[in-house]
Amino acid sequence: MWxxxxxxxxxxxxxxxxxxxxxxxxxxxxxxxxxKVILGEQATPEAIEQLRVELxxxxxxxxxYMRYATGLLKGDMGMSYKSKDPVxxxxxxxxxxxxxxxxxxxxxxVLVAIPLGIFAAVKQNTLFDGLSMFIALLxxxxxxxxxxxxxxxxxxxxxxxxxxxxxxxxxxxxLPGVALxxxxxxxxxxxxxxxxxxxxxxxYIRTARSKGMPYRxxxxxxALPNALIPTITVTGLQIGALMxxxxxxxxxxxxxxxxxxxxxxxxGRDIPVVLGCILVFTIGFSxxxxxxDLLYAYVDPRIKAQYT
Amino acid sequence: xxxxPILEIKNLVVEYRTDDGIVQALxxxxxxxxxxxxxxxxxxxxxxxxxxxxxxxxxxxxxPGVVVDGEIYLDGKNVMVASDKEMESMRxxxxxxxxxDPMTSLNPVMTVEDQIAEVYELxxxxxxxxxxxxxxxxxxxxxxxxxxxxxxPHQFSGGMxxxxxxxxxxxxxxxxxxxxxxxTALDVTIQAQVLGMMKDLxxxxxxxxxxxxxxxxxxxxxxxxxxxIYAGRIVEQGNLVxxxxxxxxxxxxxxxxxxxxxADRTQKLKPIKGLMPDPSNLPTxxxxxxxxxxxxxICSKVKPPRVYRDGAHYVECHLYNxxxxxxxxxxxxx
Numbered sequence: 089m090w091x092x093x094x095x096x097x098x099x100x101x102x103x104x105x106x107x108x109x110x111x112x113x114x115x116x117x118x119x120x121x122x123x124k125v126i127l128g129e130q131a132t133p134e135a136i137e138q139l140r141v142e143l144x145x146x147x148x149x150x151x152x153y154m155r156y157a158t159g160l161l162k163g164d165m166g167m168s169y170k171s172k173d174p175v176x177x178x179x180x181x182x183x184x185x186x187x188x189x190x191x192x193x194x195x196x197x198v199l200v201a202i203p204l205g206i207f208a209a210v211k212q213n214t215l216f217d218g219l220s221m222f223i224a225l226l227x228x229x230x231x232x233x234x235x236x237x238x239x240x241x242x243x244x245x246x247x248x249x250x251x252x253x254x255x256x257x258x259x260x261x262x263l264p265g266v267a268l269x270x271x272x273x274x275x276x277x278x279x280x281x282x283x284x285x286x287x288x289x290x291x292y293i294r295t296a297r298s299k300g301m302p303y304r305x306x307x308x309x310x311a312l313p314n315a316l317i318p319t320i321t322v323t324g325l326q327i328g329a330l331m332x333x334x335x336x337x338x339x340x341x342x343x344x345x346x347x348x349x350x351x352x353x354x355x356g357r358d359i360p361v362v363l364g365c366i367l368v369f370t371i372g373f374s375x376x377x378x379x380x381d382l383l384y385a386y387v388d389p390r391i392k393a394q395y396t
Numbered sequence: 397x398x399x400x401p402i403l404e405i406k407n408l409v410v411e412y413r414t415d416d417g418i419v420q421a422l423x424x425x426x427x428x429x430x431x432x433x434x435x436x437x438x439x440x441x442x443x444x445x446x447x448x449x450x451x452x453x454x455x456x457x458x459x460p461g462v463v464v465d466g467e468i469y470l471d472g473k474n475v476m477v478a479s480d481k482e483m484e485s486m487r488x489x490x491x492x493x494x495x496x497d498p499m500t501s502l503n504p505v506m507t508v509e510d511q512i513a514e515v516y517e518l519x520x521x522x523x524x525x526x527x528x529x530x531x532x533x534x535x536x537x538x539x540x541x542x543x544x545x546x547x548x549p550h551q552f553s554g555g556m557x558x559x560x561x562x563x564x565x566x567x568x569x570x571x572x573x574x575x576x577x578x579x580t581a582l583d584v585t586i587q588a589q590v591l592g593m594m595k596d597l598x599x600x601x602x603x604x605x606x607x608x609x610x611x612x613x614x615x616x617x618x619x620x621x622x623x624x625i626y627a628g629r630i631v632e633q634g635n636l637v638x639x640x641x642x643x644x645x646x647x648x649x650x651x652x653x654x655x656x657x658x659a660d661r662t663q664k665l666k667p668i669k670g671l672m673p674d675p676s677n678l679p680t681x682x683x684x685x686x687x688x689x690x691x692x693x694i695c696s697k698v699k700p701p702r703v704y705r706d707g708a709h710y711v712e713c714h715l716y717n718x719x720x721x722x723x724x725x726x727x728x729x730x
Binding site for chain 1: 450453455457480481483484485486487488489492493495497500501502503504505506514515518519548550551561564565568
């Protein structure tokens with residue numbers, strides 16, 4: 089098992105270099121010269137040229153990337169063009185906010201979605217089933233920023249229950265968590281329902297019932313553990329989507345997290361910071377996927393047998 | 397000497413109502429089993445055998461299954477009116493079922509011993525340690541080393557899984573055991589072992605058994621009484637000697653004729669012509685008439701009445717009346 093985890097973590101290294109190279113190339117072909125953006129419209133061509141040399145932007149893209157990659161190998165993520173602070177410092181300061189946001193969104197999504205999916209499956213074709221699948225459809229269709237704005241208007245502006253911005257207390261994460269988690273909740277609920285429906289038709293469910301086990305226990309003890317595998321898969325993928333969604337959510341709710349940092353950095357052509365944020369997201373996504381795979385082994389002994 | 401039967405099914409009618417039509421799975425099934433007796437329910441695939449077994453447990457999938465008519469008494473208790481709670485206390489304790497396919501009948505993410513121990517925990521006031529101890533005993537009884545109990549079903553072979561399923565069914569020490577083709581999924585060599593084991597266990601606990609099978613060899617080996625089922629209705633019923641030596645119904649005869657002749661291995665098999673009728677569109681009259689070698693004009697028009705040869709042996713066939721059924725001779729066996 090430990091060997092497997094180590095192997096997976098080592099795989100992460102080439103992935104990180106691939107991702108940074110890709111982003112590097114995209115940023116270099118994107119219009120907008122960082123030096124020009126930083127110095128502003130009125131800057132003289134000489135000043136811009138000087139800054140370009142200073143930042144190393146006059147070298148070929150691959151040379152620039154090699155310089156970045158060797159720095160990365162030494163644990164150096166470079167300096168922000170804008171603030172001149174080390175990128176690592178800027179990012180570390182913002183990780184807790186994004187982490188709290190993603191965590192609250194995941195919790196809200198999972199805690200609502202799994203019971204909803206189970207009930208919808210057990211009560212298939214009833215009003216409850218139809219209603220919960222309608223909610224799930226809404227969740228998949230409603231854009232995060234719109235939902236975020238609506239929540240702000242209702243709960244923050246009208247009712248005043250929650251703050252409209254900032255990350256001061258746990259209360260600040262409820263609305264963003266709901267806005268961000270709603271979409272994932274919908275996906276997870278749908279997959280839980282469909283895998284549950286599949287599982288409750290299996291022979292071993294009949295076997296469990298033939299033992300005289302009450303139906304409720306059959307569902308929780310026999311059906312649910314078997315239905316969880318697809319649910320875990322989707323939840324893992326959704327956490328990736330949540331990171332992407334944090335960009336929107338943090339903007340709408342003015343949360344000082346990585347999502348907002350990446351947006352600001354892209355606009356300011358602050359390439360080292362963009363790369364740093366992407367690195368954090370990539371590592372986060374990979375680690376979540378590793379955890380998901382480990383969770384499979386915990387849930388399903390047949391998968392565990394393959395990991396040795 | 398007639399005791400109170402452990403199982404009595406009267407005129408059971410079950411339909412599966414699907415979008416494609418109504419499947420008439422059982423059309424008035426009558427069956428009665430005495431304590432300790434083994435009753436064979438023989439018929440082709442799709443004749444309604446498994447539906448009958450599930451009906452006794454009140455586990456016919458609903459939807460689409462609907463019990464339209466009939467009564468089932470299990471140890472004197474009326475299954476049809478029993479509440480969920482009453483059924484739960486009966487299942488696994490008064491009656492349990494060995495399912496057809498051991499590969500899919502066990503929960504893949506639960507250890508074998510946990511799955512068996514559940515039976516004890518559900519029906520007895522017992523500590524976890526004691527239920528595990530009893531589980532290990534019953535595993536040994538069916539020929540599985542107790543230390544393998546903490547393994548998962550995928551680590552077991554098909555034969556061993558079936559032993560686990562049997563152990564699970566026997567754990568509650570039921571008065572009636574429904575065995576739904578318990579050996580069909582197994583290799584022939586393992587079949588004999590499993591069958592022998594079931595017979596021993598049955599004798600040991602004096603359990604009544606409903607043996608659902610299409611294999612007349614199994615019937616000859618373990619059954620006291622036999623019901624031949626065709627299109628959801630019993631067409632011939634009697635004790636083992638009645639059915640094997642005084643065969644009356646052409647369908648039963650056809651089943652015997654389609655067995656390979658071991659004495660003359662070059663002889664061609666004589667299968668029953670045609671196919672099992674579509675249960676959503678059964679033939680009129682006697683449902684067997686399109687395939688019957690002895691078909692008469694009346695067969696397609698009128699459902700045959702039940703004709704008794706003696707108190708235990710009856711057929712539903714127009715070939716017979718009260719007199720000629722005693723003599724036999726209508727059917728000549730090769």
